[in-house]
Amino acid sequence: MTEWSNWSGKQTDAPRRRFRPSSEVELRDAVLDAATDGSPIRAIGASHSHSRVAATDGVLIELDDWQGVVSTDADEQSAVVRSGTRIFQLGQPLHAAGLALKNQGDIDKQSIAGATATGTHGTGPTLQNLSNSVQAMRLIVASGDLVDCSPDSEPELFEVARHSVGGVGVVVDVSLALRSAYRLHEKQWLESPDDVFARIDELTAATRHFEFFWMPQRDACACKSLDETDTGPDPLPHLEHERVGWSHDIISSIRDVKHTEMEYSVPAELGPVCFAALREMLQSDFPDLQWPLEYRTLRADDLWISTATGRETVTISAHQDIALDDRPLFEACEAIFRQHHGRPHWGKVHYQTGRELAELYPHYVDWWRVRDAHDPDGLFLTPYLASLRP
Template sequence: MPSWSNWSGSVIAETARLAAPADEEEVAALVREAAAAGATVRVAGSGHSFVPVVPAEGAILTLDRLAGLLHADPASGRATLLAGTKLHEATHFLWEQGLALPNQGDVDTQSLAGAIATGTHGTGPGYGSISTRLVGARLVTASGDLLDVDSPDLLPALRVSLGLLGIMTRVTLACVPRYALRERVWQHPIDECLEQLEHNIASHDHYEFFWFPRSDIAESKSLDPVDAEPDTEDPPPLEGPGERVGWAHRIYPSVRELRFNEMEYAVPAEVGPACFRAVRQRMKERHPKVGWPVEYRTLAADDAWLSPAFGRATVTISVHQDAARPYREFFTDLEPIFRSYGGRPHWGKFHTCTRADLAAAYPRFEELCALRREFDPAGRFLSPYLAALFA
């Protein structure tokens, strides 16, 4: 049987079929074939999820051939792209049209559909995830039909929906005029970082820090808009502390050459510092050999039903471990801390939450499950992992 693996190698699956459809009709035909055979079908983006949301016994599809910009309107700021477009490609296409996303994370290799489906985000208390920019989408439904969705009643459910309602083949995003950012990176002791945390979050459009547990040093990064337009699309690289200016879509991402596994929880913003301190103490006491940094970011409240930032200003805290090293014992030892602070897991990253846990954490969880059953009564788009949580 064909096999598929995620980016880190932590999820490996065998499936009856791997397919790379060339257009929407071919996606629809593959779904109809699966329906006729009583089989499941899932879509793989770039494999940057660390939990088995993709593995399906029937078929795994890649939308890599469904890539490109379909339409952009600089006047309205709306742009429609094929859903398999990689984020770094999409932001280049937008830049050529004088547009940009108002915020991005520090990885831009995901597919647009995958980034939206899992709630990929950057940092900044005034900014939501990429999913919040979704104002329209085309879905291949469980019956193999094409459905255009732009209803304000359905969009909050569709955003961050893990492909449970259908296969996205194109997305329409609300963009902003393209802009440049000044990036500043500096290092300081973690205690000093925490003392200045509230000020730094309030003083910058985008601020985050990485804590390096072995040295107890924090590396802070701020991003702020500037009026000057850079001469070229690609800014000079920044290695270590320093400053640079460049177009936003080239400043946001960082190169991630080393592979890792990750757990991220989103907690209410007001308890973010206390939660981080508890994680830091646990790591120093029980996991002194872990060298990978802990990342601290902020997010605005939003209305997406399965968003970790649903209804509340949010802090996200991420822990990492080398892909070649064991990680489950480390992550599961920290997870109760996040849960004790009201944490909600990132959908693409490691967690051990049950359906009951998720229903308690997400106020509209059961509504999403009911809508999923309406859209996909036979569970065509459920992997075994997702079936345990959403069936």
């Protein structure tokens, strides 16, 4: 029995058995092994979730030996990839086929199955989260059956599987909708929050990706914009805070200072007032806070449990040092997010109950109905996931 911990070290567990499959047969055997004594299963990617979504004391299935691009289709602008493939492993092979992900998050260390399971997203008012790029999935459900699902085949299972929170099976392969390879021009600058919000609509609408980190100690915003470009040497030699490169080299950053995080999605029109309320509260109640708030945008979609379902969205995240108790900060932030109709990120810290979450999503009960139908004995229902049942 070896202990599991997530990236930050704030979440730990002691799985009874661990598997590291390298074939579909071994993946299936791991699921069937869990079924022998009803041990709750978690398949894990990079364990980068801040919440307990990846934790289990039952059977842990690590997918580090189940990685790689299986095929690409330049005409259809799509690719099939193994579920354990890390996002940084996609850049080069997709680029060689003239393809790229439509968007990426802040980092590229996550696995594709982990990222899609939690609705991982980047920033941009025309860009949706990664679960929206899934066009088909192959997974092993609780019975041990291998099932292919898509909008045309097992559509309800597909709806749950593409944003699964690990709850409906072990994903084997993911078929992704992509776009042609593209270059981005990055600009970074510092600006006061008042100046940023005086032109926030212009900043978000005028660039493909806009985001900022507000640093409470300096009361300043570290802003970043990325725009598509066909020009520019790489790097731009004369500009200190600008660079140009292929999307997979530009979008993600290195975030290696360990922290823990809460993130909420609020309706886009409430983003500025929600940020203002957080800024005021943090300045008055947490004057020593060293960690920033991050402000991003996300296009509306119609996935059952996407935090952007049915509404254009602003996402705001709060961070805390792993050596500190994060609860006072996160509870204070969550109170403000709740006042602004916030929906919590599926891979980050929150304190909402299943009944409360059901109020936030028109199809929350449907998601659970389909999940339960495919896993009646609760093999994929860890205590954490069960706590989110409506």
